Amino acid sequence: MRIGAKIKGVIDRDRRVIFTTTREDFPFVVDHGAGDHVFDIEGNRFIDFGSFVSVYTLGVNANAQIRNAAKRQIDRLTHAMFADFRAELPVRFAEKLVGMFPPGFGRVFFSNSGSEAIEDAIKLSKLFTERPHLIAFYGAFHGRTMGALGLTASKTAHRAHFSPFPGVTHVPFPDPYRCPFNSGSPEECAKDAIDYIETNVLGKEVPPDEVAAIFFEPIQGEGGYIVPPAGFFRQLRKLADRHGILLVDDEIQAGYMRTGRFLALDNFGARADIYAMAKSLGGGFPLAATVARRSLGDTPAGAHAGTFGGNLVAVAAAEASLDYVRRNMRSLQSQVRRKGKRIMRRLREMEGRYELVGDVRGIGMMIGMELVKSKEGKEYAVAERDAVMKSCFNHGLILLPAGRSALRIIPPITMSDSNIDKGLDIIEDAIREASG
């Protein structure tokens, strides 16, 4: 990659005026997107295997139908103050959205980001159950606003300086590759995780009738792309039902066709009571939705609202995006299945070939690859993972990290086979190089 004065200039100005966030130290200054590619301001071309952090699931720069819907809405009206006045567009979109959920759903609350969708779910679950306490998993990432951050427990850097977070208990997530209970099999690991909640949390720490909800990601994202054992969420559902506890499913990263289904939880044959969606939902615009089972009831007037939730331009884009998904459901499902297998096959070959590749896991096109110093010891290969990311970037592939030493492989599901293969070639070269 040619990194010239223009790029360095923007980075210097950014460092002076913008607070530091999570950016990896990559000299990527975006200019535009076209087809499967994104371009920086000096004309360097990249394949993005991160879908701009899981937003462009349907393709770079969304697609023409989504862009045109947003452009048309801009010319009519951009903002409706949907919490105070009514507008047909967000109502129509909500009707279409609940049609993607299991029967009995539901009511929708619109907001602008994943963290807000989780805040909304926290408030709804406390309101509906009249209970104060929440349970979440170690490794979880539910966002960075104070309520959501209380549920997040994937890196201490996220939480340092911001405590306390009262009313949340964290419990181990059944990671089949690194089972926290050292159980004999993934299914035993799932059972041990359920027993832990029952025995230690509900038995010793918080009375079950004080727990409003258990929050989870169907596949932990930021925590390392961890797919729990197949039966886990069915068992969690039973535990929740025994105690009248709600389940809140954070679909913000795993949802919206990424796994081949609209809701990633559907891969596990279980249902939640409240779902949170964001990222891909807005087709590139900020839009989040918290969707609850209808039987849970409604919110009292004045209890919850927000200025921009249901913004007309974001909803116009989201509606066009959802219409595209509904029209192309079969094709998208089969693309995810086929391309996911293609990626998985290639990564598994790498797993067999290189000591550095400890584990490859995922569903559909939500795939993680964990790098370890040795397959036997499973020591986190953090420096090697960072070197792989850097090398990929230098060769025109954007990759995102996950967990301590994993990589996320989440290209737009519309990416062509040939560009997927090019990206995988770049990854294999980088792994070979990092393996010494």
Ligand SMILES: Cc1ncc(COP(=O)(O)O)c(C=O)c1O
């Ligand atoms: C699973 C999950 N939940 C919540 C969030 C927070 O979303 P946002 O960054 O839009 O606030 C994220 C963001 O990465 C996420 O991956």
